[in-house]
Amino acid sequence: MATITDPPTPDSDTQRPTLKTIAAATGFAIATVSRALKDAPDIGEETKRIVRETAEQLGYRPNRAGVRLRTGKTNVIALVLSTETDVMNHTSRLIYSIANALRGTAYHLIVTPFFPDQDPMEPIRYIVETESADGIILNQTKEDDPRVRYMHDHGFPFAAHGRTSMGIDHSFFDFDNEAYGRLGARVMAERGRKRLLIVPPPRAHMYARHMTFGFSDECALRGLPFEVSQDITSDSGGEAVEAAIAARFHQPNPPDGILVGSTTSAMATIAGAESSGRVLGRDFDVVAKEAIAVLRRFRQDILIVREDVGRAGEFLARALLAEIEKRDWTDRQGLEVPVKVEQRPPGREVEDKT
Known part of the structure; x- marks a missing residue:
């Protein structure tokens, strides 16, 4: 089994560690390292752990511009939130749980607010049209929600904290x-x-x-x-x-x-x-x-x-990653029922x- 060795010393202070650097430190193939960092299901958990720990020791950060050129992806998840939400309690927990679920994956989270006097479609259109994220998580859904219809019609991956009644099948998690x-x-x-x-x-x-x-x-x-x-x-x-x-x-x-x-x-x-x-x-x-x-x-x-809300955030993050990566995911819709x-x-x- 591959073990973590002392990281190789870069030729200069400006040399960024790459997948090749991680591969040399762990003994794994470059393709294995790449797939481990993407949390690929065919890579074992022990291999993923070794690769992630080595990447962290080396200070590895993916070149996002290069990733986007190669794959067309940003490795960004956008959480779009109203500034009217209960920040002290509900929203803070939602942000934490989503970010925590993305740890160890190739994705990172950005929070995009919109204000009470703003059209809630504005941040959605911006993200979709500029392709500044690979997927969106939104909350405070409406019975007939134009944001959901827009992303569905554009084939843009999303997950909703809340349900709709639009006849559109989409990923969601909701509190009953x-x-x-x-x-x-x-x-x-x-x-x-x-x-x-x-x-x-x-x-x-x-x-x-x-x-x-x-x-x-x-x-x-x-x-x-x-x-x-x-x-x-x-x-x-x-x-x-x-x-x-x-x-x-x-x-x-x-x-x-x-x-x-x-x-x-x-x-x-x-x-x-x-x-x-x-x-x-x-x-x-x-x-x-x-x-x-x-x-x-x-x-x-x-x-x-x-x-x-921690359960909700983790569920939404994993469901959205499955949507983005076009993986089968049976638990696309969840409901927490208080008793x-x-x-x-x-x-x-x-x-x-x-």
């Missing part, structure tokens, strides 16, 4: 927000809450439709009156959400159970309700989902549903038995 809405309404009803409110994501997004339907249908099945916030969404920003919830709690018949669509809106909702003198866990409940454990540090009595709500005291959980 309908199940989340149902589970949240159910646990609040079981805790004796009588008037429920949902602060959903922006209504144009597909997951807002799923979440609102699950919540409202569960309330209807249980005969519970409910409200859907009209002036704010879970992406409205902390100040706007806090002010709107505070105003609602100073009106007659305020809600005593609230389901929200983001971590930031959960904290703002609690602050707004508490400004009226109510106490979380005693006078009202809040159900929130989170990707990173921060809410329990804010208030012990929040009802929490975990969302494994429990974490309550205080620790260990006391309500499980979805349906």
Whole structure:
């Protein structure tokens, strides 16, 4: 078996290590080194480990201009994100998990933001038309999403964090927000809450439709009156959400159970309700989902549903690489279904038995 030897000394400080340098250091053929660095499925894991460690020791970096000339590829994955997303919790975890899944491959990640006043098609068109990436990961999908249609029509590889209902078969991973809405309404009803409110994501997004339907249908099945916030969404920003919830709690018949669509809106909702003198866990409940454990540090009595965004990012990265490299990949579409709500005291959980 090939072993790692002391790396050969370059002729000068400006000489870049190449595939040939790695091949000389490991004893593998240049073709084997090349395929190992590309994470080819026909190369053994031990061989890949040796090649990657040697490449790192040597400071090897592929010449991307040369790669593009030879293969027409950039070895770049673009993650296109709205600046309105919940950066503190959801988005940071998504970026980390995608980048981590790409470690040890020939690909690296770039994050391309778009702003609330910007056409979300602009970054998609730019990347596709300039061929500045080999594939795109996007989120906050819509029921009829022009970005998905555009990339599908242009044969451009992509994967979506979220679903559509366009009849287009594409790679995606999604959190089952309908199940989340149902589970949240159910646990609040079981805790004796009588008037429920949902602060959903922006209504144009597909997951807002799923979440609102699950919540409202569960309330209807249980005969519970409910409200859907009209002036704010879970992406409205902390100040706007806090002010709107505070105003609602100073009106007659305020809600005593609230389901929200983001971590930031959960904290703002609690602050707004508490400004009226109510106490979380005693006078009202809040159900929130989170990707990173921060809410329990804010208030012990929040009802929490975990969302494994790390799993989503890894799934999307691997599904997209399979699309780019035209490999068969059976797990092109994934769905995380929440089944429990974490309550205080620790260990006391309500499980979805349906």
